[in-house]
Structure formats: structure tokens, C-alpha cells
Amino acid sequence: MQTTTDSESIAGVIDAFFWEIYARSAKDEEIEKMEAYYQSIDDHDTAMQNIAFALMNTKEFIYLY
Numbered sequence: 001m002q003t004t005t006d007s008e009s010i011a012g013v014i015d016a017f018f019w020e021i022y023a024r025s026a027k028d029e030e031i032e033k034m035e036a037y038y039q040s041i042d043d044h045d046t047a048m049q050n051i052a053f054a055l056m057n058t059k060e061f062i063y064l065y
Contacts, residue, residue, distance in 0.1 A: 010035050014051065021055045
């Protein structure tokens with residue numbers, strides 16, 4: 001699991017997840033919701049793992065793969 005650094009924004013990591021999982025860029029609304037979730041969790045590594053797992057458990061992911 002990749003952890004974020006000061007030079008790397010949360011939005012950039014979320015967008016990278018979308019490219020890896022869905023082969024598309026994340027929409028602004030999707031980034032906003034996931035950034036809000038990320039900020040609401042104290043353990044940021046767990047928050048990023050949960051975001052990745054949530055993306056992989058969608059109909060869009062299942063359809064693509």
C-alpha cells in the first residue's frame with residue numbers, strides 16, 4: 001500500500017486509484033467524497049485501504065474485469 005507524502009496530494013492518490021482500478025480519471029465529486037472520508041478517519045493508511053477496497057467492490061470494477 002502506498003502512503004502519501006507531503007508532496008503528493010490525497011486527490012492525486014485517489015485519481016491514481018481510479019486509473020489503476022477503472023482505467024479512467026476520478027470525477028470531482030468522487031474525489032471530494034473520498035477526501036472527506038479520508039479526513040474523517042484517524043488512521044490514514046487504513047482510510048486509503050478502505051477506499052481502494054470500496055472501489056474494487058463496485059459494479060463498475062466487476063464489469064471491467
